[in-house]
Amino acid sequence: MAPTATDTEFMTYFQAVRLALKEELERDPTVFLMGEDIRFSIFGPTKDLHLEVEPERVLDTPITESAFVGAAVGAALTGMRPVVEIMFADFITVCMDQIINQAAKSRFMTGGQVKVPLVIRAPGGFMSSSAAQHSQSLEALFMHVPGLKICLPATPADAKGLLKSAIRDDDPVLVFEHKALYFSSDEVPLDPEFTVPLGKAAVRREGDDVTVFAVSGMVSSAVSAGDALARDGIEAEVIDARSLIPLDKDTLLSSVRKTGRLVTVEEGCLTGGVGAEIVALVTSEAWDSLKCPPVRVAAKDQPIPFSPVLEAACAPSSRSIQDAVRSCLDG
Amino acid sequence: MRDYPQDKLLELYRTMYTIRRFEETVSEMAAGGLIPGFMIHLYVGQEAVATGVCAALRQDDFIVSTHRGHGHLIAKGGRIDLMMAELMGKEAGYCRGRGGSMHITSFELGSLGANGIVGAGLAIAPGAALSAKLRGTDQVTACFFGDGASNQGTFHEGLNLAATWCLPVVFVCENNGYGFSTPRSCHQSVSSIAERASAYDIPGETIDGDDVLAVLEATERSVERARKGDGPSLVEATTHRWHGHFEDDDDDYRSEEEKEACTESCPICRFEEACVERGNDASALERVREEVEAEVEKARAFAEECPEPKPEDDASMIFAGGDA
Numbered sequence: 221m222a223p224t225a226t227d228t229e230f231m232t233y234f235q236a237v238r239l240a241l242k243e244e245l246e247r248d249p250t251v252f253l254m255g256e257d258i259r260f261s262i263f264g265p266t267k268d269l270h271l272e273v274e275p276e277r278v279l280d281t282p283i284t285e286s287a288f289v290g291a292a293v294g295a296a297l298t299g300m301r302p303v304v305e306i307m308f309a310d311f312i313t314v315c316m317d318q319i320i321n322q323a324a325k326s327r328f329m330t331g332g333q334v335k336v337p338l339v340i341r342a343p344g345g346f347m348s349s350s351a352a353q354h355s356q357s358l359e360a361l362f363m364h365v366p367g368l369k370i371c372l373p374a375t376p377a378d379a380k381g382l383l384k385s386a387i388r389d390d391d392p393v394l395v396f397e398h399k400a401l402y403f404s405s406d407e408v409p410l411d412p413e414f415t416v417p418l419g420k421a422a423v424r425r426e427g428d429d430v431t432v433f434a435v436s437g438m439v440s441s442a443v444s445a446g447d448a449l450a451r452d453g454i455e456a457e458v459i460d461a462r463s464l465i466p467l468d469k470d471t472l473l474s475s476v477r478k479t480g481r482l483v484t485v486e487e488g489c490l491t492g493g494v495g496a497e498i499v500a501l502v503t504s505e506a507w508d509s510l511k512c513p514p515v516r517v518a519a520k521d522q523p524i525p526f527s528p529v530l531e532a533a534c535a536p537s538s539r540s541i542q543d544a545v546r547s548c549l550d551g
Numbered sequence: 552m553r554d555y556p557q558d559k560l561l562e563l564y565r566t567m568y569t570i571r572r573f574e575e576t577v578s579e580m581a582a583g584g585l586i587p588g589f590m591i592h593l594y595v596g597q598e599a600v601a602t603g604v605c606a607a608l609r610q611d612d613f614i615v616s617t618h619r620g621h622g623h624l625i626a627k628g629g630r631i632d633l634m635m636a637e638l639m640g641k642e643a644g645y646c647r648g649r650g651g652s653m654h655i656t657s658f659e660l661g662s663l664g665a666n667g668i669v670g671a672g673l674a675i676a677p678g679a680a681l682s683a684k685l686r687g688t689d690q691v692t693a694c695f696f697g698d699g700a701s702n703q704g705t706f707h708e709g710l711n712l713a714a715t716w717c718l719p720v721v722f723v724c725e726n727n728g729y730g731f732s733t734p735r736s737c738h739q740s741v742s743s744i745a746e747r748a749s750a751y752d753i754p755g756e757t758i759d760g761d762d763v764l765a766v767l768e769a770t771e772r773s774v775e776r777a778r779k780g781d782g783p784s785l786v787e788a789t790t791h792r793w794h795g796h797f798e799d800d801d802d803d804y805r806s807e808e809e810k811e812a813c814t815e816s817c818p819i820c821r822f823e824e825a826c827v828e829r830g831n832d833a834s835a836l837e838r839v840r841e842e843v844e845a846e847v848e849k850a851r852a853f854a855e856e857c858p859e860p861k862p863e864d865d866a867s868m869i870f871a872g873g874d875a
């Protein structure tokens with residue numbers, strides 16, 4: 221029996237990614253997948269997926285990020301909807317030209333002649349001593365490149381819904397998944413038409429005292445910080461960014477207008493980060509509502525260290541979010 | 552057959568056996584949760600390549616390593632106690648606990664870095680060789696990389712650059728038949744990687760990478776050529792990866808038979824036989840094994856006991872000028 225609009229199933233984030241990919245492969249014959257070892261699939265979303273659809277639509281590539289992302293641009297320009305995987309978000313640096321100079325600009329440079337319906341999935345974030353070249357959250361780099369859309373699912377349902385929107389979108393979309401979230405579980409809608417629109421944030425916890433704008437893996441830390449703060453009578457409103465480009469300014473600004481305080485939280489490093497852009501936006505558009513200077517919580521401005529002790533000191537946490545909120549309220 | 556002094560043979564044997572026992576110990580410790588991280592790429596089965604290559608190098612020559620780099624560093628003279636400390640993330644480690652398995656290195660020993668980015672070293676090696684040329688030294692750079700890495704643009708760009716500028720690089724491809732889960736037949740169309748040398752008009756040869764003397768002799772030829780100023784060459788050493796791609800890998804893309812077959816070409820057993828054939832008595836080998844066992848145990852005990860690094864020291868390692 222086909223699932224109804226309200227059926228859900230408890231599944232992991234990686235299974236939700238898989239469901240989105242499978243549904244879109246079945247729905248649209250122009251969708252196909254490429255990436256290194258995706259049939260084996262280190263984190264699971266595409267494991268043996270070639271056995272469930274036409275095998276030529278789930279392609280293991282050689283280790284050659286520049287060539288397969290470039291090939292995805294070429295395919296997108298000529299009628300296909302490629303979905304490529306960069307095994308760790310850190311490796312995206314190897315194919316920067318194809319993303320920044322080719323995918324992002326092809327439409328504008330040609331006076332709007334073409335569209336580039338391309339999705340790049342890339343897992344980022346801290347996870348158990350993965351060290352400097354396998355831990356980064358590079359989303360802020362791409363916010364600086366007009367022509368790219370960026371989303372970061374923080375829940376299994378969003379892992380499905382945002383990815384489906386990205387695949388159906390006519391522009392290049394970077395979907396930064398999170399390594400440490402792949403094995404988290406929650407209810408996921410089974411409806412093949414379930415999508416989560418790009419550019420729509422979600423309020424994960426309501427509160428009147430402070431707005432906490434959180435990205436990706438930091439959403440759950442922000443919610444747990446909110447729960448801890450509530451025991452001291454501080455009510456934080458936690459916003460899950462979901463998309464950075466396009467950004468849901470309305471949800472953000474109306475929350476700040478209500479609370480008068482802003483804390484941003486991300487796993488990327490502080491300088492030039494997502495928080496910098498969000499704070500700039502809020503101070504220019506909601507200056508009069510602010511009761512105190514906004515505070516940014518982020519990873520330290522340094523390469524991510526290997527040792528677990530150092531890694532923990534470098535990463536933001538529920539604790540550092542609580543401290544930031546308290547410093548806002550005390551200030 | 553070239554003659555080797557007995558102590559030279561024993562030295563090669565010691566290096567290979569040290570790599571083997573170090574890696575097996577790391578594997579055990581990783582399984583017991585004693586090594587942080589889930590991406591620990593071990594060198595078991597490939598010992599003859601690093602050992603043969605580094606034995607052909609001078610101490611002041613450079614190597615460029617990979618994600619599978621423990622063996623390279625040991626062969627270049629790495630101290631296994633400091634290596635074990637690094638793998639455990641301790642302050643006494645070669646990278647003060649900041650790098651771990653994938654970034655383990657010692658510049659003092661001429662290792663320009665293990666690397667988490669497949670193919671990155673193929674562009675770095677020509678730079679080190681250019682530097683030697685500009686500084687007027689005759690240092691050679693040996694660049695290790697895998698069959699999978701030979702598909703990155705940097706392989707082609709690096710070989711072309713080194714060939715065009717006649718740089719002293721020995722490109723050493725460790726062909727273990729796989730890039731992670733992908734067998735060579737699915738990731739490249741050529742049957743021999745060495746053949747690609749002809750595209751850059753440099754010598755290329757394929758050798759048995761599980762035969763340490765074959766590796767040593769081929770590398771010596773390439774090093775001599777490079778040192779004379781005749782430019783780079785490509786050595787493809789065929790070998791076998793005994794463990795999974797990394798220690799957490801189920802390795803279910805290879806059949807049990809295939810995995811067992813890997814061990815038939817054990818570079819260490821083969822060299823033991825060669826040593827005996829060449830007149831070494833088995834008890835000398837036995838003595839080396841005992842010494843290595845004790846050294847590995849000591850390294851482990853040292854690493855377990857030494858202190859954790861301090862977060863406040865990180866800042867001094869970001870910029871050369873110290874705290875920013």
Ligand SMILES: Cc1ncc(C[n+]2csc(CCOP(=O)(O)OP(=O)(O)O)c2C)c(N)n1
Pocket residue numbers: 256283285307311314618619667668669670696697698699700701727729730731792796
């Ligand atoms: C640029 C980049 N792409 C992908 C990876 C993930 N990765 C790490 S090792 C590896 C396979 C490398 O194969 P090969 O070069 O043959 O070396 P081997 O592991 O066999 O020693 C892959 C795909 C990476 N670390 N860097």
Ligand SMILES: [Mg+2]
Pocket residue numbers: 697698699725726727728729730731
């Ligand atoms: Mg390989």
